[in-house]
Amino acid sequence: MISDYQSFTADLQLSKEDICRELYRQNTDMIRVKKEATAIRSLARIIDSTLRLANTKGFHAMTLRDLCADSELSMGGLYAYIRNKDDLIHLIQTHGFILTRRTLLHYTGAVTMPREKLYEAIKAHLFLSELMRAWFYFSYMEAKSLPEDEKQRAITMEREIEGIFCGILEAGISNGDYRSDNPRLLSSLIKALLQDWYLKRRKYRDQQVDIDTYATTILNLIENHLIP
Amino acid sequence: MISDYQSFTADLQLSKEDICRELYRQNTDMIRVKKEATAIRSLARIIDSTLRLANTKGFHAMTLRDLCADSELSMGGLYAYIRNKDDLIHLIQTHGFILTRRTLLHYTGAVTMPREKLYEAIKAHLFLSELMRAWFYFSYMEAKSLPEDEKQRAITMEREIEGIFCGILEAGISNGDYRSDNPRLLSSLIKALLQDWYLKRRKYRDQQVDIDTYATTILNLIENHLIP
DNA sequence: GTCTATAGCATGATAGAC
DNA sequence: GTCTATCATGCTATAGAC
Numbered sequence: 001m002i003s004d005y006q007s008f009t010a011d012l013q014l015s016k017e018d019i020c021r022e023l024y025r026q027n028t029d030m031i032r033v034k035k036e037a038t039a040i041r042s043l044a045r046i047i048d049s050t051l052r053l054a055n056t057k058g059f060h061a062m063t064l065r066d067l068c069a070d071s072e073l074s075m076g077g078l079y080a081y082i083r084n085k086d087d088l089i090h091l092i093q094t095h096g097f098i099l100t101r102r103t104l105l106h107y108t109g110a111v112t113m114p115r116e117k118l119y120e121a122i123k124a125h126l127f128l129s130e131l132m133r134a135w136f137y138f139s140y141m142e143a144k145s146l147p148e149d150e151k152q153r154a155i156t157m158e159r160e161i162e163g164i165f166c167g168i169l170e171a172g173i174s175n176g177d178y179r180s181d182n183p184r185l186l187s188s189l190i191k192a193l194l195q196d197w198y199l200k201r202r203k204y205r206d207q208q209v210d211i212d213t214y215a216t217t218i219l220n221l222i223e224n225h226l227i228p
Numbered sequence: 229m230i231s232d233y234q235s236f237t238a239d240l241q242l243s244k245e246d247i248c249r250e251l252y253r254q255n256t257d258m259i260r261v262k263k264e265a266t267a268i269r270s271l272a273r274i275i276d277s278t279l280r281l282a283n284t285k286g287f288h289a290m291t292l293r294d295l296c297a298d299s300e301l302s303m304g305g306l307y308a309y310i311r312n313k314d315d316l317i318h319l320i321q322t323h324g325f326i327l328t329r330r331t332l333l334h335y336t337g338a339v340t341m342p343r344e345k346l347y348e349a350i351k352a353h354l355f356l357s358e359l360m361r362a363w364f365y366f367s368y369m370e371a372k373s374l375p376e377d378e379k380q381r382a383i384t385m386e387r388e389i390e391g392i393f394c395g396i397l398e399a400g401i402s403n404g405d406y407r408s409d410n411p412r413l414l415s416s417l418i419k420a421l422l423q424d425w426y427l428k429r430r431k432y433r434d435q436q437v438d439i440d441t442y443a444t445t446i447l448n449l450i451e452n453h454l455i456p
Numbered sequence: 457g458t459c460t461a462t463a464g465c466a467t468g469a470t471a472g473a474c
Numbered sequence: 475g476t477c478t479a480t481c482a483t484g485c486t487a488t489a490g491a492c
Contacts (some may be wrong), residue, residue, distance in 0.1 A: 080475070192423070213413075291484080
């Protein structure tokens with residue numbers, strides 16, 4: 001169970017290194033660097049820089065020269081890790097998918113009561129998107145210009161997440177916690193609210209709304225609607 | 229007062245031509261075509277094509293050759309209307325601002341009771357974004373890569389809209405219609421829900437949720453929260 | 457007022473030295 | 475394993491014919 005954002009951050013051994021190791025091993029075909037240690041270090045830098053630059057000017061507007069400058073690699077060096085610009089997208093998306101799937105399932109799997117579970121799912125998604133804001137932002141903003149296979153992967157992931165929320169609402173309706181309503185529509189609305197947190201992060205910072213307040217506000221909004 | 233989407237569409241004389249005429253007259257410095265009638269016709273085509281292409285592949289990825297092909301102008305012809313690619317953004321943004329401001333003020337100005345006014349504002353925004361979906365989508369997605377002055381204009385417009393909703397909620401709280409709460413945060417959440425309608429249009433089409441249902445769902449969500 | 461042709465430049469990608 | 479140097483492409487923007 002998650003108590004608040006502080007404890008979540010401590011809990012989740014974010015260990016970017018672990019994920020980069022997995023990334024490296026999954027992509028030995030396109031990565032031509034054989035020494036794992038250096039490869040992992042470079043991959044982390046490449047992903048980091050790409051996310052930063054792409055989120056500022058857009059992925060297409062970001063040139064590979066920009067990326068090389070920011071990640072402190074040469075053009076030749078970069079091309080040891082990717083075959084072309086689209087491979088960058090693949091690396092980044094895979095990296096985010098692994099972490100998101102792992103985290104959401106872990107935290108919602110630990111609870112069974114619908115109301116409690118809804119709160120856990122909201123917090124897990126929100127907190128994760130806070131920690132990985134750059135990835136969530138990238139993934140949302142570049143979705144429309146992804147290569148076709150990546151687009152499909154992204155849609156599947158989206159459905160999976162909305163399915164989690166929808167399942168919780170359905171369970172709550174059938175066990176009488178919630179009144180009868182359209183769970184699919186409501187889970188879409190919850191998702192929209194969760195997304196606004198990382199899409200319009202600055203707005204909430206200006207309003208001095210903190211993440212725990214945001215989580216409870218969403219929960220209250222939904223519960224006041226579903227519990228007469 | 230707006231009754232439903234059908235009547236709204238009929239009401240609003242969308243007359244793109246009127247707006248293009250205004251656009252033309254406001255931008256005689258950069259438009260080198262002197263015959264108003266042809267200029268207006270071309271402007272409408274240019275804006276239309278730009279929105280379509282930019283929303284598919286992104287504004288930066290859209291080349292001016294793409295645009296010329298789609299709008300049936302030559303490169304030289306196009307450059308009679310703009311000085312550079314950024315001028316396209318200016319045209320499009322101005323065009324949307326004029327229409328949005330005009331519509332929202334018109335429909336919310338006609339009502340005074342907060343609860344009624346909230347419903348009108350939700351409908352006006354939602355219906356407008358449905359009619360002008362391409363513009364709203366463009367404006368949201370390209371916001372981060374706008375030239376600095378355009379970015380400021382966009383932020384001002386955003387604030388104006390959120391201010392309208394916030395004002396309504398505050399009025400409702402102080403006249404006792406709503407219980408006391410954080411109106412600024414709530415108006416941000418309302419905005420997020422309104423945005424999801426045009427950002428994820430396909431999702432709601434797949435769910436077979438129509439626009440009038442969406443409007444009442446948002447209203448109910450907020451009222452169930454604010455009216456105990 | 458609109459066209460075709462082209463200048464000038466920045467980009468993605470590669471070859472080959474170290 | 476990483477670098478510098480270079481190629482081919484495709485872009486924005488303009489010049490000049492009609």
